[in-house]
Amino acid sequence: MKPFSYGLLASVFLLILGAFSLFVGAYSISIMDIWRQPEVSNVMISSRIPRTLAVLIVGSILGIVGCLSQSAMNNVFAEPTTLGTPQGIALGLLLCSVLFPEIGLLGKMLLGAGMGLFSLLVFFALLQKLTLSDPLQLPLIGLVYSAILGAGVTFLAFEFDRMQMLTVWLNGDFATIIQGRYELLWGALIIGVMAYWMANQFSMLGMGEDLARTLGVPYRALVFIALAMIALATSLVVATVGMISFLGLVIPNIVRQYCGDNLKQSLPWCAWMGASSLLLCDVIGRLLTHPLEVPANLVFAVFAGTVFLVMLWRGDRRAL
Amino acid sequence: MIQIQNVGFKRADKTILEATQLSLEARQSIALIGPNGAGKSTLLSLMARLLPLQTGQILFDHLDISTTPSQVMAKKVGILEQHSHFMSRLTVQDLLLYARYPYHRGRPKSDDYDVVEKMLAYFELSKLRATFLDELSGGQRQMALVAMVFCQGTDYILLDEPLNNLDMYHARHLMTTLRRAIVDWNKTIVIVLHDINYASLYADHIVALKQGAILFQGAPSEVLTSDNVQALYGVEVDIIEHQGKRLSLHF
Numbered sequence: 001m002k003p004f005s006y007g008l009l010a011s012v013f014l015l016i017l018g019a020f021s022l023f024v025g026a027y028s029i030s031i032m033d034i035w036r037q038p039e040v041s042n043v044m045i046s047s048r049i050p051r052t053l054a055v056l057i058v059g060s061i062l063g064i065v066g067c068l069s070q071s072a073m074n075n076v077f078a079e080p081t082t083l084g085t086p087q088g089i090a091l092g093l094l095l096c097s098v099l100f101p102e103i104g105l106l107g108k109m110l111l112g113a114g115m116g117l118f119s120l121l122v123f124f125a126l127l128q129k130l131t132l133s134d135p136l137q138l139p140l141i142g143l144v145y146s147a148i149l150g151a152g153v154t155f156l157a158f159e160f161d162r163m164q165m166l167t168v169w170l171n172g173d174f175a176t177i178i179q180g181r182y183e184l185l186w187g188a189l190i191i192g193v194m195a196y197w198m199a200n201q202f203s204m205l206g207m208g209e210d211l212a213r214t215l216g217v218p219y220r221a222l223v224f225i226a227l228a229m230i231a232l233a234t235s236l237v238v239a240t241v242g243m244i245s246f247l248g249l250v251i252p253n254i255v256r257q258y259c260g261d262n263l264k265q266s267l268p269w270c271a272w273m274g275a276s277s278l279l280l281c282d283v284i285g286r287l288l289t290h291p292l293e294v295p296a297n298l299v300f301a302v303f304a305g306t307v308f309l310v311m312l313w314r315g316d317r318r319a320l
Numbered sequence: 321m322i323q324i325q326n327v328g329f330k331r332a333d334k335t336i337l338e339a340t341q342l343s344l345e346a347r348q349s350i351a352l353i354g355p356n357g358a359g360k361s362t363l364l365s366l367m368a369r370l371l372p373l374q375t376g377q378i379l380f381d382h383l384d385i386s387t388t389p390s391q392v393m394a395k396k397v398g399i400l401e402q403h404s405h406f407m408s409r410l411t412v413q414d415l416l417l418y419a420r421y422p423y424h425r426g427r428p429k430s431d432d433y434d435v436v437e438k439m440l441a442y443f444e445l446s447k448l449r450a451t452f453l454d455e456l457s458g459g460q461r462q463m464a465l466v467a468m469v470f471c472q473g474t475d476y477i478l479l480d481e482p483l484n485n486l487d488m489y490h491a492r493h494l495m496t497t498l499r500r501a502i503v504d505w506n507k508t509i510v511i512v513l514h515d516i517n518y519a520s521l522y523a524d525h526i527v528a529l530k531q532g533a534i535l536f537q538g539a540p541s542e543v544l545t546s547d548n549v550q551a552l553y554g555v556e557v558d559i560i561e562h563q564g565k566r567l568s569l570h571f
Contacts, residue, residue, distance in 0.1 A: 200427065203418065204418060213369070215394050260410055
């Protein structure tokens, strides 16, 4: 099959899944009702459509962000969750709500992104000091790093009585998404498009600092741009719906089996696969305990954990 | 022409390379030989701007590496390191195209594709163009990496032990291809070699380093004497002549 027809097939699949998602929820809707009953079209416009769009954007941007992290850190296990980024962002958001409670959503987001970027830069600097003998050491170091950041954040949240906010930020859930509460995510999508536009440059980062530098690639500057994009996009996700853990780890690693490390080829597939798998998980979450819900983050964690274990089991260290 | 003036290197008070003077003519293959830890790779890394110059100057055709912008140097000098650590799930074709970065800056044009096409054919990699690097054999992978450096289109090419882990067939194939490429495209190649016989057969000029200093240099037919080799490696050898080339027997 030609790449074009793969793309067509993928788009059709996503469209069907998206349409299906519109009709799953606590309030049951049939296609006929939309035109007959005004309150039904209201549910559609204010809740179901925003929710579906939010899931699609978050899934695709986290797929892209994961892929970008792996090139920037030159390590296949890198993604925001294994780099402590959500904790860094949560720290920024928390400081914001304590110090500048009146600042508004955008300012909050920028401060979150700033702290996220800072935590990424510290991690990157740390990585330069160490020589990893196995790529698996990165998530181990990342785990310790996240735990330290996480402890600080938890302490602050506890002191200022904001534990609930912290839980919301670190556990992605789409149940609360309604019209007017997800629109910032379109910004994340713009970052995704920019990442694709710069895909060839970012692919060069995966060749490592020495090789990139001898080719005249402005390595440090590009890493900084990549990390800034990762921090900003992740911050938008954390502040609106909360983090979906390990999506950026599992999806890009499945995609790279087929598309390799050329981001021009792999990024669109990371976006597609991230979006469709997260939407699938969200729909399953809505159906499992209907009319109650299981958060998408939990369903995805089960899915991602299984895939990850299978990959490790197959001993595909190189490919992972 | 490569001019190395007064270049030394220290790491934590330990002298890796003593202040070195070296002048190398262009359009030839230059072999760097010497025992482990002699400073060969350090010298090569300094030339490639991978290590910062602590003292002295290095010039390629009067371009000073410490003052010339890195985009200009990227079109002058290419290097293949001994261990290239990178995410290696790239196809051979993509790898070669990435090496054209100094020209396309991330937006490849038809010229770049033409060069890649030419190099794929020259290095006999056309059939492997769509294969991922991590699925190639060691020999094929090394050939692809060498093709990548040639794609960069530089006048000077630095290779750090390219024959490591290659079997007899692939090592010979790589060296003959390199030899041919020097002639075909007027390249200057500086190559770190461990096998003194490869240096003798394929290099025009040999530079021998020991403990961070140049022990001797010159054409293989002049400098490869049993005394010199013994002084360099501390191993007794017999030097024999075979078809006008000197070979060392050291077993």
